[in-house]
Amino acid sequence: MNKIFVVFITLLFESSCYYHNTDPKSVLDITLYDKPVPIIKLYLAGKWKLIYSVGGFSGGDRINYDNTYFEFDFQADDTFKRTDNGKVTVDSVITWKKYSSANDSSYFIDYTLPNGVPLGFYPKGIQNGGLILVDPCCDGYTHYLMRSN
Numbered sequence: 001m002n003k004i005f006v007v008f009i010t011l012l013f014e015s016s017c018y019y020h021n022t023d024p025k026s027v028l029d030i031t032l033y034d035k036p037v038p039i040i041k042l043y044l045a046g047k048w049k050l051i052y053s054v055g056g057f058s059g060g061d062r063i064n065y066d067n068t069y070f071e072f073d074f075q076a077d078d079t080f081k082r083t084d085n086g087k088v089t090v091d092s093v094i095t096w097k098k099y100s101s102a103n104d105s106s107y108f109i110d111y112t113l114p115n116g117v118p119l120g121f122y123p124k125g126i127q128n129g130g131l132i133l134v135d136p137c138c139d140g141y142t143h144y145l146m147r148s149n
Helices: 002-020 037-044
Strands: 046-055 061-064 070-075 079-084 087-093 095-101 104-112 118-127 130-134 141-147
Touching (some): 037 118, 087 104
Antiparallel strands (some): 046 141, 070 079, 079 087, 104 118, 118 130, 130 141
16 A cells, blocks of 8 residues: 555656646647646746637637737736737736536636626647637637747
8 A cells, every 4th residue: 555655646746846847938738728727827827929819600710910919918826917909908817717528627717807797718738839728618719829028
């Protein structure tokens, strides 16, 4: 029994070291939908520029944000700021909610617009250095963001 416990603790320690010994800003690929909130927060922290979104009713609509600058700022104190062309349009506390369906179990980032409307998305992961956020509805969009300085 003690050997099993030691092996379990060793594996747990090694896996947690991976997350803490790696600079989150240098990670190019990681899934986030299957991680606990502290790990998700670690990789989300900072500012991200919205590049494009894909989805909508047809599932294939693409919106490029070449002429508009949207910046998402995830802060360590569970706050979220969105800046549109230099103006802060959202400054909200984040509420983390667990979502489970038949084929997914992930955390949902819930925030509130200035007019009181609740919104949110799922952090799917980081792929090729870009953050992927998914709207929680059947005709929603998948948003692709890159780190901004």
